[in-house]
């Protein structure tokens with residue numbers, strides 16, 4: 009799916025929602041014709057898509073209770089970025105860390121960890137699903153991305169939030185990065201997490217800061233976030249697909 013797909017599909021969803029009753033009524037009249045079963049098939053698929061889009065993009069991901077927590081929250085992908093700047097920051101317990109927020113914003117700014125802790129926070133117990141076939145339930149606490157955005161004030165042209173990470177993924181030094189659209193950026197469960205299970209976020213899970221985008225798959229949840237940029241397209245970033253794994257062929261919208 010291309011980055012513009014969600015938009016196109018949203019428009020489609022609105023059209024379908026508006027025309028749904030009409031469509032169902034005409035189904036009634038159409039039953040009995042030879043080609044009807046076919047139409048119903050695609051109609052059913054369409055309505056699944058419609059329901060998914062109309063409900064799930066705004067709805068909340070399931071939340072769990074303390075007894076549901078996985079005994080340990082495993083680490084996947086990078087577990088300790090092989091990067092001198094990162095290692096310097098980690099050695100000082102991230103006291104010198106600053107999250108730079110730039111791009112299509114009125115007020116570019118850099119946030120210290122203390123400043124990130126002062127932003128309105130949210131705590132949530134959610135299930136993380138990795139495409140590699142494992143899941144884990146963890147309790148995350150972090151600054152609401154919406155609160156950070158209200159500080160930097162996105163310009164109207166901003167369409168995506170891009171997260172740049174510390175960890176190199178290959179010998180050329182290509183670094184992990186990810187992106188989400190403004191709808192997910194403002195979702196109440198989208199947080200910049202600095203705590204896991206009541207403890208400071210471990211390095212293995214993305215210290216000092218990783219994003220939680222709870223209605224998407226694990227690879228969207230960028231760890232080791234060093235910098236955030238608001239952009240109108242991915243044209244000049246990596247291979248232009250919106251993320252490290254997307255550049256290797258993964259879906260940009262990894263909804264579950």
Ligand SMILES: Nc1nc2c(c(=O)[nH]1)N[C@H]1C(S)=C(S)[C@@H](COP(=O)(O)O)O[C@H]1N2
Nearest residue numbers: 082083084085086138173184213226229231
């Ligand atoms: N910077 C960075 N973020 C990343 C990854 C990574 O390798 N580097 N792996 C992704 C994948 S595939 C998953 S499943 C989760 C794993 O998070 P965890 O290490 O906390 O389990 O982080 C995601 N975010």
Ligand SMILES: [Mo]
Nearest residue numbers: 138139226227
């Ligand atoms: Mo993953």
